[in-house]
Amino acid sequence: xxxxxxxLGSCAMSLLAATGAYAQNKPADEALVEKGAYLARAGDxxxxxxxxxxxxxxxxxxxxxxxxxxxxxxITPDNETGIGKWSSDQFYAMMHTGRFPDGGLLYPxxxxxxxxxxxxxxxxxxxxxxxxxxxxKQPNRPHDLxxxxxxxxxxxxxxxxxxSEGEYKPDPKQSDEWNRGxxxxxxxxxxAMCHTAxxxxxxxxxxxxxxxxxxxxxxxxxxxxxxxxxxxxxxWSLQEITDYLKTGISPRGAVYGPMAEVVYNSLQYMTDAxxxxxxxxxxxxxxxxxxxxxxxxVTSSESxxxxxxxxxxxxxxCASCHGAQGLGKPPHYPPLAGNxxxxxSSAVNPIRMVLNGGFPPGxxxxxxxxxMPPFAQSLSDDEVAAVVTYIRTAWGxxxxxxxxxxxxxxxxxxxx
Amino acid sequence: MRAKGDSVQTxxxxxxxxxxxxxxxxxxxxxxxAIAQTPxxxxxxxxxxxxxxxPCHGVIGEGTSNxxxxxxxxxxxGYLTNQLVAFRNGRRRYPPMxxxxxxxxxxxxxxxxxxxxxxxxxxxxxVAPDTSPQMVKLGEQLIEKGDFNRGLPACMSCxxxxxxxxxxxxxxxxxxxASYISAQLGAxxxxxxxxxxxxxxxIVAGHLTEDDVKAVAAVLASRPxxxxxxxxxxxxYGLPFPCGSQPQ
Numbered sequence: 062x063x064x065x066x067x068x069l070g071s072c073a074m075s076l077l078a079a080t081g082a083y084a085q086n087k088p089a090d091e092a093l094v095e096k097g098a099y100l101a102r103a104g105d106x107x108x109x110x111x112x113x114x115x116x117x118x119x120x121x122x123x124x125x126x127x128x129x130x131x132x133x134x135x136i137t138p139d140n141e142t143g144i145g146k147w148s149s150d151q152f153y154a155m156m157h158t159g160r161f162p163d164g165g166l167l168y169p170x171x172x173x174x175x176x177x178x179x180x181x182x183x184x185x186x187x188x189x190x191x192x193x194x195x196x197x198k199q200p201n202r203p204h205d206l207x208x209x210x211x212x213x214x215x216x217x218x219x220x221x222x223x224x225s226e227g228e229y230k231p232d233p234k235q236s237d238e239w240n241r242g243x244x245x246x247x248x249x250x251x252x253a254m255c256h257t258a259x260x261x262x263x264x265x266x267x268x269x270x271x272x273x274x275x276x277x278x279x280x281x282x283x284x285x286x287x288x289x290x291x292x293x294x295x296x297w298s299l300q301e302i303t304d305y306l307k308t309g310i311s312p313r314g315a316v317y318g319p320m321a322e323v324v325y326n327s328l329q330y331m332t333d334a335x336x337x338x339x340x341x342x343x344x345x346x347x348x349x350x351x352x353x354x355x356x357x358x359v360t361s362s363e364s365x366x367x368x369x370x371x372x373x374x375x376x377x378x379c380a381s382c383h384g385a386q387g388l389g390k391p392p393h394y395p396p397l398a399g400n401x402x403x404x405x406s407s408a409v410n411p412i413r414m415v416l417n418g419g420f421p422p423g424x425x426x427x428x429x430x431x432x433m434p435p436f437a438q439s440l441s442d443d444e445v446a447a448v449v450t451y452i453r454t455a456w457g458x459x460x461x462x463x464x465x466x467x468x469x470x471x472x473x474x475x476x477x
Numbered sequence: 478m479r480a481k482g483d484s485v486q487t488x489x490x491x492x493x494x495x496x497x498x499x500x501x502x503x504x505x506x507x508x509x510x511a512i513a514q515t516p517x518x519x520x521x522x523x524x525x526x527x528x529x530x531x532p533c534h535g536v537i538g539e540g541t542s543n544x545x546x547x548x549x550x551x552x553x554x555g556y557l558t559n560q561l562v563a564f565r566n567g568r569r570r571y572p573p574m575x576x577x578x579x580x581x582x583x584x585x586x587x588x589x590x591x592x593x594x595x596x597x598x599x600x601x602x603x604v605a606p607d608t609s610p611q612m613v614k615l616g617e618q619l620i621e622k623g624d625f626n627r628g629l630p631a632c633m634s635c636x637x638x639x640x641x642x643x644x645x646x647x648x649x650x651x652x653x654x655a656s657y658i659s660a661q662l663g664a665x666x667x668x669x670x671x672x673x674x675x676x677x678x679x680i681v682a683g684h685l686t687e688d689d690v691k692a693v694a695a696v697l698a699s700r701p702x703x704x705x706x707x708x709x710x711x712x713x714y715g716l717p718f719p720c721g722s723q724p725q
Binding site: 113114312324325382384390393394396417419420421423428429430431433434437476 | 566
């Protein structure tokens with residue numbers, strides 16, 4: 062980041078004579094600022110660009126990646142340490158092309174692969190909003206990347222492989238509502254950042270968009286949004302999807318893990334119309350697929366032992382909330398019978414829910430969520446494997462058995 | 478957490494669930510079809526919402542057999558709110574707590590705090606100090622008198638003559654086990670537990686030696702409950718120095 066700061070400094074000097082940059086200083090149109098504030102919520106800028114207990118949008122939040130730790134940047138209008146000297150052209154170019162005003166390349170942790178779809182008009186509104194917030198003088202913290210990832214020119218290769226520039230193009234065969242949903246999901250919502258598998262190069266292929274993947278460093282599995290076997294929403298009603306996105310709970314299940322942050326910081330603030338548009342689009346992505354044969358990682362004799370133990374634990378620890386038949390007490394206690402999230406080929410999420418428990422996000426639609434207790438401290442690896450195997454296979458569920466080793470490996474998952 | 482996740486869902490068609498409810502309907506026979514079609518609901522109480530806390534802290538915050546998890550019941554609500562906010566924001570570090578609270582609004586954290594503050598289960602039986610008579614003497618000295626020469630105020634000068642704390646944000650120190658107390662004093666000393674500036678407890682803990690911590694923890698855990706367990710009202714006594722958590 063130091064390099065960026067230097068580059069920004071020199072670029073700022075070259076702008077001194079130019080008047081374009083200063084045109085932004087005139088009182089911003091209130092409606093535009095308000096629209097920008099809303100769109101900044103849709104883009105969830107605050108989640109990354111604000112440190113816990115830090116100044117709003119002043120950056121400095123560590124972002125652990127497989128390549129080292131990135132620190133987010135100050136996007137307040139401070140002239141020295143923020144984006145105070147940027148023009149709306151430069152801001153749009155950054156969103157659209159992933160380049161700083163001096164031509165330098167952004168790390169793709171900033172989801173410009175999605176933000177490139179944002180319209181000029183919306184980009185200008187977000188910029189107007191960012192100009193309106195209090196300027197905070199807080200220098201950007203240098204990134205801490207390992208060799209060779211600390212070489213920014215590598216981003217060029219990444220861009221060639223994975224970045225395709227261009228605003229969202231409405232599909233004339235679809236409704237306005239569908240197109241609005243697609244624009245939000247693919248653009249500002251940057252859902253593909255997690256719901257598309259990330260490969261060893263930190264890239265995600267467009268042809269595999271929304272097909273799901275393990276989120277690096279966080280050890281949560283972001284399920285496929287296209288397969289109804291995972292989080293595909295083809296079988297959900299629109300009401301169930303909108304409840305889920307806006308309040309964090311629904312008759313089908315509750316939001317947990319990293320998605321809780323998205324609902325907490327972003328989706329709960331979206332208008333009903335926008336949430337519905339996103340739901341319409343997401344529902345259309347879901348493709349029916351016959352349940353595949355379970356891919357077991359444990360032998361069948363081990364599996365039957367697991368099941369016996371698993372049922373004992375389930376009846377003792379889980380049934381009081383989730384029901385002996387796995388029907389739950391929706392929306393607060395999710396049903397487990399027939400639950401896609403539990404039967405997915407990746408067992409990461411159900412194992413982690415048993416280990417760590419969790420609260421759905423507290424939202425205006427569900428301000429006092431019900432929490433699930435953690436069991437990491439009371440169940441052994443064998444017991445965790447047994448109870449997860451049980452819920453993945455009982456009541457007609459078609460998940461595969463999980464081993465104590467898989468359960469043990471996830472005990473070390475970061476919790477922050 | 479800065480990314481996108483997922484859901485818990487059921488793909489089971491609703492008609493199938495209704496089918497399962499068929500026998501229930503036929504038993505009910507009359508009238509209440511609408512009720513029978515509604516799946517069972519979670520009780521609408523704060524105790525039910527906070528069952529996630531129960532395995533470590535007890536259903537009403539009375540504590541559990543695990544020596545490192547503290548009792549919450551009866552502590553001042555302001556103190557509990559401060560701790561919940563500090564855990565949520567990562568200022569007080571304990572990953573399982575940081576994780577659970579990360580996406581909960583402050584109003585809800587205050588509701589949680591009020592709930593546990595209002596519970597009044599009896600204290601657990603005191604535990605005889607597992608340490609030498611000299612250490613017991615040191616512990617009693619620090620708790621009741623402090624050590625002027627080392628700039629150490631008595632525990633009682635802030636936590637109250639009966640060690641039951643003061644509203645709104647100074648906690649009582651009884652009913653906690655020695656291992657929890659020494660772990661917390663250690664966390665203050667090493668800076669993994671901090672409070673609003675001026676962080677009075679960090680200043681005090683910074684003056685404590687390992688022996689001081691052991692002695693104070695053992696003696697506090699051995700003190701029997703006083704007749705009146707409630708924290709004393711705000712302003713009952715003055716503090717020896719300013720404290721960010723308890724503005725005077």
